[in-house]
Amino acid sequence: MEDIRKELEKYGKLIIEKNLAAGPGGNISARSGDFVYLSPSGFALDEIKLNQWVKVNIKTGKQYGKLKPTCEISMHLGCYLTRPDIKAVIHTHPPFTLGLISAGIGLKPFYPDFVAILGREIPMVEYVIPAGEEIREAVVEKIKKYNVVLLKNHGAVSVGETLKEAFARAWLTEETAKMQVIGMMVGKIRYFTEKEIQGIENLQAEDYRKALLKSMK
Numbered sequence: 178m179e180d181i182r183k184e185l186e187k188y189g190k191l192i193i194e195k196n197l198a199a200g201p202g203g204n205i206s207a208r209s210g211d212f213v214y215l216s217p218s219g220f221a222l223d224e225i226k227l228n229q230w231v232k233v234n235i236k237t238g239k240q241y242g243k244l245k246p247t248c249e250i251s252m253h254l255g256c257y258l259t260r261p262d263i264k265a266v267i268h269t270h271p272p273f274t275l276g277l278i279s280a281g282i283g284l285k286p287f288y289p290d291f292v293a294i295l296g297r298e299i300p301m302v303e304y305v306i307p308a309g310e311e312i313r314e315a316v317v318e319k320i321k322k323y324n325v326v327l328l329k330n331h332g333a334v335s336v337g338e339t340l341k342e343a344f345a346r347a348w349l350t351e352e353t354a355k356m357q358v359i360g361m362m363v364g365k366i367r368y369f370t371e372k373e374i375q376g377i378e379n380l381q382a383e384d385y386r387k388a389l390l391k392s393m394k
């Protein structure tokens with residue numbers, strides 16, 4: 178169990194390092210058997226100590242320890258209950274992504290890793306009130322089919338079979354938003370055609386994705 182909290186610590190720091198959240202923004206969790214460890218409420222993700230991750234029993238909802246879990250706990254648990262394959266949930270407030278989507282511009286594939294890591298499309302949901310059932314429903318509905326969801330006027334949620342994978346998706350989403358802004362500033366981006374998307378999907382997509390993930394430290 179301790180291992181997963183060490184990993185949470187590592188990726189919590191990386192989220193801040195890569196500018197995917199600022200101050201006490203964003204929240205992350207990881208699942209280990211019947212338990213989920215969540216970031217505590219009111220902490221910056223890079224200042225959470227090993228014993229401060231809040232343990233919750235996913236079946237009974239019982240919470241351990243004195244600290245309060247993130248206010249988005251319902252959204253996190255909703256993702257795990259909907260997708261048993263998911264072992265990590267990362268919610269960020271990434272600045273380029275947040276700016277773009279709040280202007281109504283979504284992210285679309287225009288390079289291979291987008292398709293391999295993020296999928297052929299990333300759904301975008303309208304603004305809903307954070308920290309409650311509304312956001313849980315909006316996110317869970319999309320997570321059934323996708324691994325990344327964009328939340329207009331709020332941020333992004335990514336999931337994965339490991340923290341590494343969920344983080345790769347969170348990071349690549351923001352890097353994509355940067356590339357897209359640059360492309361839009363200097364000209365018109367040529368987005369992938371359906372055929373090009375299929376080409377990546379057929380490129381032993383799973384192997385390609387795994388190789389990419391493996392190469393990430």
Ligand SMILES: [Zn+2]
Pocket residue numbers: 203268269270307331332
């Ligand atoms: Zn948020």
